[in-house]
Amino acid sequence: MSASAENILLQEIEPIDGSSANREVSPIAHDEPGPNTANLLSVFGHATALQICTLVGSALCAILSGAAMPLVTVVFGALADGFINGDNKSPEYSIHKTQHLAVILVLIAIGSFITTLLSTWGFNAVGEQLTRQLQRDLLDSVMHQNMAYFDYAGTGQLISHLDQDMKLIQDGISQKASDIISGVSGTAIALACAFITNRRFASILVSQPISLVTLVGFMGFWLSKIQRKGANHSARANDLAQEVLGAMRNVIAYRSQDRYARKYCTNLEYPSKLDYQERLIFGVVVAGSFTILHWSNGLGIWQAERLIGLGQCTISEVLTVLYATTVAGAMLCQALPFVVSITNANGAACRVFSVVRGVPDVRPSKDKCLQPDLATGAIRFDEVSFAYPSRSEHLVLDNVSFEVPAGGTVALIGPSGSGKSTIFALIEQLYYPSTGRIMIGNNPIEEMDVIWLRSQIGYVSQDVTLFNTTIHSNIANGLSQNAQEALDEKSIQQLVVEAAKIACIHSCITNMPQGYATVIGANGSRLSGGQRQRLAIARAVVSKPAIMLLDEATSALDSQCEHDVHKALESATSGRTTIIIAHRLSTIRNADSIIIMQGGKILNQGSDTQLMQNYPLYQALIQQQELGYVEREQIGTSVEVTQGKKSQKEASVSIDNVAGADGIPSVVQLGSSISRIWALNYPEILFTSTGIFLSVLAGATYPIQAIFFGGGIMSLVNPSLSTGGHSPNFWAKIYLVHGFIVLSIYCLRGFCFAVSASKLSFRARSELFNALLSKNLPFFEEDEHSTGALVSILSSDTAKVVGVSGTSLGLVTESTTMLLTGVLIGCLFGWKIGLAATATVPLVAASGFLQYHIVTKVENFVRRDIRAVAIAHEALTAIRTVTVFGLHQSVMESFQGAIEQDSQSRYWAISAAMYACTTSLRIFSIAFVFWFGGTHLIATGEYTIQQFFICFAATVWGTQSAATLLSRAPDIAGAHSSAQRVNILMEAQATHRSEIPASGMPLPLPKTTQELAFHQVSFKYPKQPDQLVLDNFSFKAPAGSFVAVVGCTGSGKSSVINLIERFYTYESGQVTLSNTPIDRYSLDSYRSYYSLVDQNPCLIGNDLRDCLQSGGHFFSDDEIYSILKAVGLKDFLMSLPQGLSTLVTGNGSTLSGGQRQRMAIAKALLLRPNILLLDEATSALDVASEQIVQKAIKDMMRYRTIIAITHRLNTIVDADEILVVDCGRIIERGTHEGLMGMEGRYWQMARLQQLGGTT
Secondary structure, three states, X not given: OOOOOOOOOOOOOOOOOOOOHHHHOOOOOOOOOOHHHOOXXXXXXXXXXXXXXXXXXXXXXXXXXXXXXXXXXXXXXXXXXXXXXXXXXXXXXXXXXXXXXXXXXXXXXXXXXXXXXXXXXXXXXXXXXXXXXXXXXXXHHHHOOOHHHHXXXXXXXXXXXXXXXXXXXXXXXXXXXXXXXXXXXXHHHHHXXXXXXXXXXHHHHOHHHHHHHHHHHHHHHHHHHHHHHHHHHHHHHHHHHHHHHXXXXXXXXXXXXXXXXXHHHHHHHHHHHHHHHHHHHHHHHHHHHHHHXXXXXXXXXXXXXXXXXXXXXXXXXXXXXXXXXXXXXHHHHHOHHHHHHHHHHHHHHHHHHHHHHHXXXXXXXXXXXXXOOHHHOOEEEEEEEEOOHHXXXXXXXXXXXXXXXXXXXXXEEOOOOOOHHHHXXXXXXXXXXXXXXXXXXXXXXXXXXXXXXXXXXXXXXXXXXXXXXXXXXXXXXXXXXXXXXXXXXXXXXXXXXXXXXXXXXXXXXXXXXXXXXXXXXXXXXXXXXXXXXXXXXXXXXXXXXXXXXXXXXXXXXXXXXXXXXXXXXXXXXXXXXXXXXXXXXXXXXXXXXXXXXXXXXXXXXXXXXXHHHHOXXXXXXXXXXXXXXXXXXXXOOOOEEOOOXXXXXXXXXXXXXXXXXXXXXXXXXXXXXXXXXXXXXXXXXXXHHHHHHHHHHHHHHHHHHHHHXXXXXXXXXXXXXXXXXXXXXXXXXXXXXXXXXXXXXXXXXXXHHHHHHHHHHHHHHHHHHHHHHOEOHHHHOOHHHOXXXXXXXXXXXXXXXXXXXXXXXXXXXXXXXXXXXXXXXXXXXXXXXXXXXXXXXXXXXHHHXXXXXXXXXXXXXXXXXXXXXXXXXXXHHOHHHHHHOOOHHHHHHHHHHHXXXXXXXXXXXXXXXXXXXXXXXXXXXXXXXXXXXXXXXXXXOOOOHHHHXXXXXXXXXXXXXXXHHHOOHHHHHHHHHHHHHXXXXXXXXXXXXXXXXXXXXXXXOOOOOOOEEEEEEEEOOOOOOOOOOEEEEEEEEOOOOEEEEEEOOOOOHHHHHHHHOOOOOOOEEEEEEOOEEHHHOOHHHHHOOEEEEOOOOOOOOOEHHXXXXXXXXXXXXXXXXHHHHHOOOHHHHHHOOOHHHOEOOOOOOOOXXXXXXXXXXXXXXXXXXXXXXXXXXXXXXXXXXXXXXXXXHHHHOOOOEEEEEOXXXXXXXXXXXXXXXXXXXXXXXXXXXXXXXXXXXXXXXXXXXXXXXXX
């Protein structure tokens, strides 16, 4: 028994500090035990009565199964006594007794098969059910936490609990739990048999199991300690992977792959060291265990001579006790790897229950179930102050008081970070005020039924979150669970269509091939930004809520669409209490009241008319957004107009299904997978080779002792009959020396495989992460390559691949050597018995390989469908949306369906039957050898007793090694399946950042800013080959120019940046830089020419300073503060207690949208790019912040090129050229003045922004 344990280092989340104000006012305090009271047994607290009965019955069967081998020892003693004392009886009597006892062995084998089958099946089936239930409870518990919890807990950690920890728990409470019970009970029964046979002799040999238990206890203590030490470091690696893989567009654009790869490896270094320590400890314990077994036999022979001489023991009793204690020790050794699994499972259970029990639960209380009439109740803030728990020293709202009349509309405006979105979060009860009260009517909102309250609110957030399901389902998510249950499908469909019409997206949806059944991808990745926002608006209005909260609801819409949606919203919100957050002042000038905020305080409040008359600051804000319309006659006519293809529908370019050609193949040759894994382990080839060589020696040591055993037994009968005529004392000394040899071999082998396996686990994980970072963007937009699925494979499967490495080969080598050496020794001392003993090996092998095949099918089936992990990841990433729309039950139902689809229960009975075969055939083998040897060889005098004992011990122990190996079939099968999945991802097509272009050596990039040009470029996304996104698209951006691209939502604007960044390859035409096709440049160096500010900013890093670093650059604090000052963020950061060292969690979720956007702009400007690409870069900024940022960009990008995509036309009036795009074609181009003079599409868009000027 030498298989190395598989160490999987997991993550744990520490409970939120109870001192936070938010925790103190949570609706329900959590009084359950903390994480220290939980362990693996806590899992069984979730069991039903039927499951408990099944477990009890399975445990009893496991005990009976464990009794099989001890009973064999009793029969063994009786048979041996018949052989040794057979001279006093007739041959017929000896043959009859041998046949009778052989039949008893056969019955024991049958009983072993039945009890092993029932115990294994029962534990596997219930273990899966309990794990699934715990998964549901964990996800349900996490989704009911307040938002403060998610400010601390990373999504990567939570997914690790749901996936990786659950696998460990299931592994620990399934078949291996049954094996542990069998091993422990078998040990106890074997010792009982020994004491019943001869108490005095057994009391001497009981030191063997005591020593083994001490070793196992030592191992369990240290392994638990090591796991706890490494959990946090491994958690950081998982969180980093989740953040990076979820923001690959940003990572690729900033060439940050190497940087994050280094950070990931750094986070893995300490867990890898602990992994090595764990494997080394396991190897030492295995070495000690085998040494104790050998020394125990020597001790037994030595003491047996004395006891026999004193007449206190017979040779039959010696054989029975010696064999019984050997069986006891062997069963403990066989259970040794399973102890590691139990230890891992216990650590995983502690981590899971620390989440389930250790954080405050905010489920609605039955005592807080008010459901007042919201239509007649005003929303009132009374001296409300609030600080986010993660930044408790920084007040976001400071003594804020205002009232929104019932049915009235109030607008909130002010700089980014002034607390506007926080007001919405407090109304939705995502957080709770530090001081003050929020009232609706005369009722404090904390006394209302929170689920009901949220169902009465229509909410459009600043950061739109959609789900990877159909358009219909996404809109219907706005209906409460009760509403969906009360309505029929036709009524729901009518509401969905009506909401889509209000959001001005119905015609777009109906032009899609699948209509409302179109699946939109992860977070709506197959839709444009404007289409995503309109779907969010439809979701908000579908329930016809009493209260509307609109947070920058139209920021991603073009002017025409914004105008239409705004008119529809005015109609939809009529008579409803509405609060609007907006930076486009044209959208809120009709509000009943406008509140101006800054620094968490209210500066002023009044209607548009009042503020225009009495508040100069508001007047200035309005003037800053004016475009200045003038008479057409006053404008020059330097405008070029190109008519677009009117026949093309908006939908033809709206569904950006960007799935690439990098799909995972369904089948990969196993040999290729194993070869790749071995190649990863090549640097440790010396350790692996040495370990395999030592495995050969280790495998030979066990059968060789059969010679010592036979000689020692015969020396007790008659020293002259033993090999060489040696005394028992001699054989005892041989055992002592042999034990030291075994100790040396196993210790050295354990060291070699500890080094090899820990390095492989580290390298597999880091290499897979590197491989994922090298993939092109379409790879990550495939459904099967969701972030949750990739993180699951990265953390779980890479830990299992050790099972197909040299360590696994060492186990195979050891078992094979045991078998061959045993057969060889048996044949040398008595070839007939040797061949008889090996006759059962093919049956054992066949059943074992069949079990391996079944488990492999189970593994491939389960991991092929990873919907459960993807659903959980999507829900936890979008937890705010899940919470405000009350989607908990919907998520849980989807999760439940996914894990039921993953169920393995149909395979458990077959797998258990095959495993029962491998265990029972060992007893059949013993029965056959005793029957054949006793009735045909010893009874006839053909073989001596010594020959029989040597051949029996060598061949039976050798053949049983095959069964021991095959009992690890589930682990080996799982490792092979994991190796396949890792290999598939590694072999998927990658974009090498330093690749040499097909046209020859890469050209050097120009050192100064040069012209960028599109020459009749046409482009289609890979999954939409019939839909042109760009059609004959041509323009030039001369060096130092400012080119703007505007147009309706879904017209192909963002695709221009996608092609510039080389995220995709165009169909025809050419994109050139300095008159050279861009594919002639090395990809990595080419992208260093650009900086991209995306419409969805990403903040990846431990702190704010880390978030601003990119690629191979490191910027000093002085450089960072200089840029932050330019974009208007320095004062805010300086106000934070930790400044640039402020921790960042959840993609900067505690920063406002505008602050995140300015951070992204600062990151881009720090690189001083030759060409700056802006995709709605200021959509979340207020007017003042936008002007500051525009000035910073203008100053820092002087003599450099800017290409901007925007809907805010006031930000591009200074552009050198404006391209108006529709349906993938340029329909107008020119300067602002020229296009205004045309009175064409651009003029219409500008007019719709309604900001003054003459017409």
